[in-house]
């Protein structure tokens with residue numbers, strides 16, 4: 001068997017084209033506010049990509065680039081101002097924040113109705129309790145979209161997630177549970193992870209360990225989603241040994257060109273959804 005590739009780049013182009021066309025029907029453009037504190041290079045690249053993507057679909061994007069030494073109160077004041085600004089529909093605070101800032105406090109300050117990253121505990125709790133009002137973090141939402149693009153019925157599928165972070169593993173587990181999957185979450189303390197993955201219909205790697213998942217870990221025909229973004233000798237790679245699993249998996253996502261572009265597309269979709277909700281428009 002040679003695995004089929006789930007092309008995240010291509011899917012994201014389609015999603016963005018749909019968002020762009022939906023935006024032309026609105027009275028005004030939705031607006032995303034992006035806050036970056038400091039000069040982390042990877043964060044700068046991510047935020048520029050988000051800005052570009054927002055502009056491509058016809059959204060407004062306000063970029064607030066604050067100094068590394070920004071005081072916590074200053075950041076909280078900015079978030080409060082954006083929370084109360086009716087022009088702004090979505091707010092994201094790029095992580096990681098510099099160490100002197102309390103990440104929990106900052107994420108809790110973003111109004112749940114504008115929390116398009118889904119990192120506020122209100123949205124995390126809503127997701128866990130299967131409340132449709134939840135903003136689902138963009139990466140898990142992108143993973144779900146990719147799965148649904150190749151699997152029409154996720155109900156009863158055995159899913160193994162590698163990683164239990166608040167931004168990927170945990171929300172993904174809730175989201176897939178809400179879609180009737182049987183979910184196992186493995187992590188750095190799990191013994192013999194391959195004993196779990198090799199019986200799974202779907203394996204999702206989100207652990208930040210370059211090429212850790214090998215073909216021996218994968219059941220014939222399984223769907224393998226690679227969330228990881230790592231570098232080996234400057235070259236991007238995922239948590240899955242892509243070339244290795246090609247001969248066993250049914251579907252696999254590449255890195256780059258897989259989950260990454262989907263994350264940005266889903267952030268835009270969340271911002272569009274936020275605009276609809278804030279303007280009392282029912283999504284069709």
Ligand code: NAD
Pocket residue numbers: 139162163164165166167168169186187188189193206207208209227228229230259260261263
């Ligand atoms: P994190 O460091 O917060 O969490 C990593 C998780 O993996 C932890 O729960 C840990 O227990 C687990 N883990 C670590 N080593 C392990 C091992 N050897 N075996 C099993 N589990 C192990 O990371 P994160 O923020 O969740 O990100 C994970 C990866 O996904 C990173 O490579 C990150 O760059 C990438 N990522 C990609 C996107 C995207 O849009 N494609 C978005 C977010 C994160």
